[in-house]
Amino acid sequence: MSIRAVSFDAAGTLLHVAEPVAVTYARAARAHGVDVGEEAVAARFPAAFAVDWEGCRMDGDGRPFWRHVVATCTGSDDEVLFEALYAYYGLPAAWRVEPGTIEALDQLRTLGQKRAILSNWDTRLGPLLDALGLAPHVDFIGISGVIGVEKPDSGAFRAVAEGLGLPLSAVLHVGDSARADVAGARAAGAHALPWTGFSAVFERLSETR
Numbered sequence: 001m002s003i004r005a006v007s008f009d010a011a012g013t014l015l016h017v018a019e020p021v022a023v024t025y026a027r028a029a030r031a032h033g034v035d036v037g038e039e040a041v042a043a044r045f046p047a048a049f050a051v052d053w054e055g056c057r058m059d060g061d062g063r064p065f066w067r068h069v070v071a072t073c074t075g076s077d078d079e080v081l082f083e084a085l086y087a088y089y090g091l092p093a094a095w096r097v098e099p100g101t102i103e104a105l106d107q108l109r110t111l112g113q114k115r116a117i118l119s120n121w122d123t124r125l126g127p128l129l130d131a132l133g134l135a136p137h138v139d140f141i142g143i144s145g146v147i148g149v150e151k152p153d154s155g156a157f158r159a160v161a162e163g164l165g166l167p168l169s170a171v172l173h174v175g176d177s178a179r180a181d182v183a184g185a186r187a188a189g190a191h192a193l194p195w196t197g198f199s200a201v202f203e204r205l206s207e208t209r
Contacts, residue, residue, distance in 0.1 A: 002170070003191055003208050006108055006201060007142070007160050009151075009175030010119035013195045014134065015095045021045060022073075024094075025085065029074045032081040041073045048072035058145040062122025090124040092131045104198040105137040111205065114164045118142040118157070118173065120150045120180065140164050151177070152184025161190070174201055 008014050017024070022042035029036045048069045057065040063086065070085055071077045088094050108115050115138045119125055122145035129135040140163035142156060149155040161168045168189040175181025176195040185192035193204055 003113070003172045003205060004170040005114035005116060005139075005160075005164050005166055005172070006205075007116035007118045007140075007157075007171060007173045009173075009177065009181050009195065010117055010121055010125060010129075012176035013174065013181075014098050014101050014117065015132075016098065018094055018096050024088065025070070025073050028085050028088070029076065029081060032076075032078055032084065034074055034076040034078065034081060036074050036076075040075075044073045045069070056144055056148055056150050058120055058122040058143075058150065059148065060123060060145050062124075062145055066122070090128060092128065095128070095132065097132055097134065098198075100198055101134065102137055104201070105134075107202070109137075113205070114139045114166065116140040116142060116160050116164060116171075118151065118160050118175075120144045120156075151175075151180040152187065154184070154188035157185055157188035157190050172201075172204065 022038040022045065025041045026036055026038040051068065053065060066086055067082050070082045074081065105115050117129065117138055121143050123143065125143045126141060129141060135141065140160060142160045142163060144150040144156065147156065147159045157168060157173060161171050164171070172191040172193060173181060173185035174193045174195050178194065182192040182194050193200065
């Protein structure tokens with residue numbers, strides 16, 4: 001079946017942090033009396049984020065998971081520090097939108113493609129996409145904290161297909177994670193493309209017409 005919809009990952013694809021996470025964490029920690037350097041935060045973050053977690057890491061507001069990440073990276077379980085960082089990443093100022101995103105989403109609509117965002121994120125993502133002006137330019141938003149399942153689980157991709165009213169075989173998913181986005185989409189029965197920019201997306205679509 002030809003591709004009739006494109007879904008995009010959020011962080012690392014359509015959205016990027018405004019500054020390195022280690023910089024933000026270390027600055028917030030110092031402001032709350034915790035002496036930790038950017039290098040230490042950067043070294044700890046990958047393992048903290050990839051920790052084995054029972055169930056959906058981002059379930060609901062994701063606070064238990066993010067509390068673990070902040071404590072591991074900063075060496076502090078101070079609740080005020082955690083809440084400051086948690087609130088910060090819910091703000092538009094913490095993020096920058098990939099250049100050309102709205103134009104690309106609108107061009108996809110012109111081509112007759114449905115558009116979606118599928119992200120392993122907590123419930124802050126919905127209001128954030130509204131604030132960044134992206135929500136009106138997509139037809140469905142799949143957030144793991146809402147649907148209760150994370151990529152690469154096939155249930156996440158099924159949620160997108162069902163939300164768009166299409167079979168998985170008609171959906172192209174694009175993202176920066178080889179495991180969660182590319183391998184997960186293909187295993188679920190969708191098309192997949194690693195994120196390298198919008199030009200690659202339109203090239204892929206032109207090949208399948």
